Amino acid sequence: MSSYVNNCLDIYGLLVNPFDPNSLQGWHLDANQQYQLLTPNEQGQLWCQRLQLWLGTWEGEIEGKPAIWLRLFDSEGNLILLPEEAAEQARQQEVQARQQAEQAQRDAIPRLLAMGLTIEQVAEALGLSVDEINRNVR
Incomplete structure (x- = not known):
């Protein structure tokens, strides 16, 4: 500065x-x-x-x-912003984007199951394990 x-x-x-x-x-x-x-x-x-x-x-x-x-x-x-502030802001935006993407995946699970997909198909479609799908169904 x-x-x-x-x-x-x-x-x-x-x-x-x-x-x-x-x-x-x-x-x-x-x-x-x-x-x-x-x-x-x-x-x-x-x-x-x-x-x-x-x-x-x-x-x-x-x-x-x-x-x-x-x-x-x-x-x-x-x-x-100072370079350090800009880097921190970018890091926070990246974390927020990742959290939003994870939430979107969790929100998609019940919709895909309601459409008739099996847990295995949902896991494959979302790139998650069957265990992750089961944890989010409960």
Whole structure:
């Protein structure tokens, strides 16, 4: 994240109190080499023209350290995830997808049996063992 913030900082001046999430202030160097105060959006974020991203404060935990952090947000105001956060989100989505697939299999068992398939046929169709089918029938 720091390289993104540094790219934004080379034409901006920022001031933030790390204990106050509403304290972010910023200035932009204009064409006349004069700093102009940036107007924050409703969330208190400042627009970084060079990155086409918002810079704002975010209260949370990074690397086990709870604090108020400077973070980047997309043009709609959504938090840009750090690589570790994106990996964790992907892992959670994978777990959720696997659980949904397993639930769909369990939900299909009584429907397939009601259609007249044998337990063995249902097991083969769903790629499960006969024991797994029997456990879900009870």
